[in-house]
């Protein structure tokens with residue numbers, strides 16, 4: 001089956017519905033709408049089955065027929081996806097819940113789920129002959145872009161806010177990317193990348209600005225279904241910045257229904273944002289279809305520092321259609337909930353994932369969710385990438401340089 005690879009037919013605008021041909025490098029539709037990949041699911045249904053997956057690769061490429069890459073040689077893989085779904089028994093017990101599962105995306109290459117989207121986008125760059133890419137990112141997308149570009153031999157230009165976590169900066173430099181620190185927010189970085197793209201300097205791979213990152217991230221939806229024996233959970237908690245994973249998973253559910261793999265039932269999709277940058281939560285509560293730009297975005301969760309997601313209208317539509325809700329969580333509340341999960345489960349979450357546990361506890365208390373419901377929490381990255389954030393909870397008292405370096409390096 002892997003020889004048959006993709007069943008991609010074309011790309012479709014998520015705003016105006018216009019059709020764009022496959023086999024060319026696209027950014028947005030002429031109308032400004034993000035493009036979505038479409039497949040011949042009828043033919044996939046005829047030649048591919050859930051049973052076939054038993055012998056499929058232990059990575060997101062097990063779903064190759066519904067991924068856009070047409071030649072196996074185009075795939076740039078570092079082993080992304082097929083991350084564990086861990087039953088959180090001890091944590092669940094501590095809050096009176098039996099069915100809490102953690103999808104631990106911290107085990108991906110570059111230690112976050114951004115690996116999925118960028119593995120797919122960079123593989124398509126290789127396939128379509130794109131030799132130079134640029135991305136604006138406040139964190140993990142930059143790390144993943146730099147790593148996959150390095151593996152593909154593609155030149156990566158990265159624009160990051162100056163206050164980006166140290167780990168992301170060091171990773172990008174280590175992978176040999178051309179890094180520019182910007183005095184501003186991710187939105188400013190995005191603008192610089194778009195301007196360069198308009199001048200033909202590079203191909204833009206910012207969130208939703210090309211159609212394939214979402215395809216990589218949608219594999220999380222396939223994995224949730226497969227790892228739960230094709231019965232979707234009652235609720236999925238997703239720490240939402242640009243919302244790519246949420247939009248992607250929803251797309252995956254529709255595809256799997258067309259493939260005959262699942263029925264029409266859908267989980268309640270729960271958007272979790274940081275109280276210091278919660279544009280989607282605000283729009284949801286005000287009954288709006290689009291979010292407004294969030295002024296003075298401030299949170300330690302760099303993945304959630306997105307003041308105005310491009311796909312806001314898609315995110316809001318999905319949350320409402322699913323019967324889900326949105327929650328904003330203070331940074332400290334997130335870290336404290338995350339630390340409880342650490343102590344009870346041995347999983348060290350990123351602050352974005354940690355915020356989901358705080359939101360879960362709140363939604364049990366308000367009665368929005370019942371404690372017997374089956375819940376999947378996305379821990380989207382490893383806590384190891386966020387020493388600055390976790391230091392707020394675990395500051396060190398003594399402060400010699402050697403001590404900070406853990407005694408590993410002798411200061412000169």
Ligand SMILES: *Cc1c(COP(=O)(O)O)cnc(C)c1O
Pocket residue numbers: 112113114139140141207239240241242243244245246303304350352353380381
């Ligand atoms: C990027 C990121 C998010 C947000 O993901 P989106 O799909 O853009 O909403 C959440 N958590 C982490 C760790 C991230 O790096």
